[in-house]
Every structure is written in C-alpha cells, then in structure tokens.
C-alpha cells in the first residue's frame with residue numbers, strides 16, 4: 301500500500317503565558333507522518349508531547365508554523381472553531397488515557413453516535429458500530445454501559461469509537477497508562493493492526509517503555525524541541 | 533440520536549425528583565389561577581342570577597356586596613311606578629354561621645321575593661319555595677340534603693330544593709329563603725348596634741321593614757339612564773346599572789385577589805426558573821467531561837445546546853403535565869371552587885416553556901465554554 305504523508309508539520313512553535321511566566325511548549329518542530337505508521341511521541345514530563353498532539357488535533361492553535369492534515373492547511377486558513385470541529389469529525393479519531401466514553405450510553409451507542417453525527421441513518425450507524433465492536437472483539441459487550449466495562453474492554457470500545465469516522469489520523473494521549481502491561485500490549489497491537497488494515501496514521505504519546513517496541517518510529521521531545529528521530 | 537433522553541434515562545433519580553418538585557410548584561400556580569377564576573365566577577354568579585338592569589341601594593353605598601346597605605322595602609313599589617320599569621324585586625343578603633351536624637356551617641342567605649326579579653333560581657333537584665315561610669333552597673356544597681331540617685337563628689327551615697352551584701363572592705355556599713324569613717334572620721344575626729343604627733337612619737321613612745337592595749328590570753333598556761337619574765334624586769338611595777355593579781364587584785372583590793394571586797404566581801414562576809436553572813446547571817456540570825469529549829470528537833455546538841435545552845424543556849414540560857394532573861385530582865378537596873380555563877392552561881404552558889428556555893441559558897453558556905482539551909487530561 302502506498303503510504304501518503306497525512307500530517308505535515310513545519311516550524312511549529314507554541315508558548316504559553318507571557319513575560320516571566322512564559323513557557324515554550326514547542327519550538328520549531330518539523331515532522332511528517334504518513335498513513336500506515338504508528339509513531340510514538342515520547343519525552344519527559346512537560347516536554348510538549350500533549351501540546352504537539354493538541355496542535356495536530358486542531359485543539360490548540362500554534363503561535364507559528366504550519367500544519368497540513370491530509371493536504372489541508374489548518375489554522376492559517378481562517379477556519380473557525382466550528383470548521384475545525386467538523387475537520388476533527390471527518391479526519392481524526394481520538395483515544396484518551398481514560399476511555400472517555402459517554403457514561404449514559406451503552407458501548408454500541410457511543411460508537412454509533414459518531415456515525416450518526418456524520419449523517420448515517422440510525423440502522424446504518426448501528427450496523428457500523430456493531431461491525432467495529434466485532435473488529436475489536438468486544439461485540440458481546442455492545443449493550444453494556446461504560447461503567448460495566450473492564451478497563452481493557454472500555455479502551456477497545458474507545459478505539460472502536462475513534463475508528464467510527466474512518467479517520468486518516470488517530471491521536472492517542474497515553475492510551476495505555478491506565479492498563480496493566482498485558483492489556484497495554486493488546487491495545488498497542490490493536491493499534492498496529494488498525495494502522496495497517498485501515499491505512500491510518502497513528503500518533504501515540506506514551507511514557508511506557510514496555511510499549512516502545514510497538515512503534516514504527518519514535519519522536520523524542522525535550523523542552524519543546526524534537527531530538528534525533530529514532531527508528532524502533 | 534437523542535442524548536438528552538439517554539442521559540435522563542441513565543440516571544433518572546434527580547431528574548424525576550426535580551420534576552415532582554416542579555409539578556408541585558406549577559400545581560400551586562395552576563391552583564391559584566383556578567381559585568382566581570373560581571372567585572370571578574362566584575362573585576359574578578350572584579349578579580348572574582339577579583339579572584338586574586339597575587341596582588338600587590342605600591345612598592352613598594356602592595351596592596349590596598361591596599358595602600352594607602339598608603333601604604326600606606317599599607322603595608321597590610315607588611320605583612315600579614317609574615316609566616320604563618317592567619318589574620322590581622327586593623333582596624336581602626346576609627352571611628350567617630349555623631350549627632350543622634356538629635360543625636359550624638357558613639352560608640350566604642339570599643332572601644328574595646319569589647316571582648319577582650331576583651327570585652328566580654335554577655334548581656338541580658327538588659322544587660321551588662311555595663310556602664311563604666320556613667322553606668329553603670340550598671347549594672349542594674352546604675352539605676344539606678333535600679327534606680333536611682336546619683335551624684337558622686331561632687327558626688327551623690326545611691330544604692325543599694337544591695340549587696345549581698351558587699356561592700357568594702366570599703365563596704360561601706348560598707341558601708335561598710323568602711324575603712320575610714331573611715329579614716327575620718338578618719335581624720337575629722346583625723350586631724344590635726348596626727341594627728339600631730340602621731333603624732335610626734331610616735326612621736325618616738318610618739320603617740323597620742328593611743332590605744339590602746332593590747333590583748330593577750326595564751321594559752326598555754334605553755330607559756336606564758333616565759330611571760337611574762330619577763332614583764338618585766331620592767337622597768337616601770343610590771342607583772347603578774348592572775354593568776356598573778359588575779365593575780364595582782370585580783374591582784372590590786376580584787382585583788385585590790388578582791393582585792395577590794398575580795404576585796404569588798410571579799414569585800412561584802421566579803422560583804421555578806431558579807429551580808430549573810440550578811438543576812440544569814448542575815446536570816451540565818456533571819456532564820462536563822462528556823461534553824468536552826463530544827466537542828473533541830467533533831460534535832457541533834448544536835448537539836451540545838440541544839442536550840442541555842431538551843433537558844430543561846423536559847423538566848418544564850413534565851413538571852407542567854404532572855402539576856396539571858395533580859391539581860385536577862386535588863380539585864374536589866379544595867375548600868374553594870376551582871375553575872380551570874383552557875386559555876389559562878395554554879398561557880401557563882407558554883410561560884413555563886419560556887421559563888425553561890431562560891433557565892437553560894446558564895447551563896448552555898457553561899456547556900459552550902467547556903474546553904475540549906479538558907477531555908484529554910485525566
């Protein structure tokens with residue numbers, strides 16, 4: 301499969317606060333990530349990992365530099381927050397440290413919600429949700445509410461939700477931090493499978509050295525700067 | 533996909549409790565409006581049965597209901613002689629408390645001349661008064677039964693007929709007796725001072741044969757002004773048209789009630805707004821993370837606004853329906869007559885909807901301010 305660059309970042313900078321309290325979270329970051337890749341974003345606490353992920357995720361606007369997602373220039377294009385949200389809905393899937401499923405809907409509806417926001421009819425959304433839950437091997441828990449799911453099950457449902465919009469990009473901020481090493485490995489393997497089978501670029505922020513071996517590539521951040529790019 | 537409903541269904545406890553609380557609030561609002569309508573219906577009920585073109589009462593007084601009035605009974609004959617007058621009738625009105633089955637029963641006595649204006653009553657059961665003495669027609673709400681004997685003052689009366697619902701402007705059920713009987717009852721129940729006073733004032737006319745009002749039916753409605761003008765020439769009398777009397781009664785009895793009830797209604801609606809607002813606000817705060825997640829995965833603001841708004845409207849709507857049901861179930865246990873008018877119900881529904889919309893403003897603002905990035909942390 302021909303992998304296309306889907307995240308293109310040039311000279312990205314971001315700082316918070318002003319004067320004395322000014323913190324440089326990102327300084328002149330350049331990187332390109334293609335579909336079919338699982339990229340690890342690592343570095344010490346406060347090094348800017350989440351900030352970079354949020355910039356890619358159209359949540360945090362950078363001070364300088366450019367980000368192109370699937371060829372579309374975001375931020376510099378006069379996009380409103382509503383436009384950016386629509387872009388997220390169409391292009392990006394999010395996976396969180398805690399599953400962040402809506403507590404008042406059963407697993408399958410959490411997944412189907414994304415489909416229905418994209419305009420699918422309820423039966424279509426339901427079918428797609430069940431298909432995805434099946435793909436992630438949690439279909440038998442489809443009717444369970446998030447509070448009734450185990451950590452690993454919840455995270456797999458969350459991944460199913462992240463896949464519901466057939467995203468080109470999946471952003472995951474410490475998706476395995478709340479799981480034991482066995483489940484963390486399962487989730488990481490799942491992500492690898494997803495990236496290959498769905499041709500998706502996956503960026504994973506992680507502290508967990510045990511999962512580093514699952515990355516195709518690792519980006520080291522230190523004080524907001526990208527250090528040498530290592531291959532795993 | 534309706535998120536508001538799913539959220540409520542998932543944890544209905546607080547929502548339903550709030551609905552119940554609101555329904556009580558709104559039930560009270562509806563009850564007060566119905567009491568007000570009942571008050572109007574009752575107040576004007578006496579005027580409706582009287583069907584008077586002109587009311588004649590004591591000079592300087594504004595009618596037999598708003599103030600006490602005493603005039604000689606033969607006034608009615610003097611007025612009957614006037615051109616354009618078709619018929620006249622004298623009336624006595626007196627509130628009394630009588631012992632009945634071990635309780636004190638408060639009734640409003642109407643003494644009327646049978647066969648003359650003011651002496652016609654619609655019956656639900658029984659017959660009209662035939663004998664001149666000691667017979668009664670009673671409103672069913674008195675609890676008196678047909679054929680029952682009841683002591684009023686120093687005499688025993690027999691209930692011969694039951695009236696269609698009729699009460700005084702004060703809400704007391706009505707009993708009807710002959711004018712003569714009512715005059716005696718009045719003299720027995722009046723404080724002696726008032727009695728002496730009345731006797732002295734009217735001594736010029738040389739009568740203790742007093743009534744509270746005389747009503748006039750005209751042969752020709754156009755004669756009204758003329759008749760009123762000539763009655764007013766008698767210094768000890770005052771006269772007003774039917775509509776004037778209605779306006780006075782509405783003003784004296786109803787307007788004060790309207791102000792009070794309007795005030796309470798306004799306060800309760802403010803409380804309702806605050807309750808809905810607070811609950812919606814806390815429900816929104818509880819969903820902070822869910823809302824942040826929704827924004828993060830790309831849900832447009834409309835989805836989030838709908839989530840909050842629909843819950844506020846559901847609170848208002850369910851509270852309203854429950855309240856309307858409760859107050860209608862409680863209707864018969866009320867000491868006052870409740871009259872439910874569709875227009876009031878529709879209006880209140882509109883107001884409750886507006887209140888729910890208003891109350892959701894803070895919740896919606898809070899929801900829209902939630903930072904999507906807050907879904908990422910922790």
Ligand SMILES: Nc1ncnc2c1ncn2[C@@H]1O[C@H](COP(=O)(O)OP(=O)(O)OP(=O)(O)O)[C@@H](O)[C@H]1O
Pocket residue numbers: 316317323324325343344345346347348349350351352
């Ligand atoms: N909203 C913000 N306001 C002010 N400063 C911020 C904000 N977000 C991040 N920062 C600062 O920017 C720097 C980078 O933060 P970031 O969250 O990207 O670090 P991180 O690498 O994700 O750390 P961790 O591993 O602890 O999650 C930190 O010094 C942080 O304090």
Ligand SMILES: [Mg+2]
Pocket residue numbers: 349350351
């Ligand atoms: Mg972080």
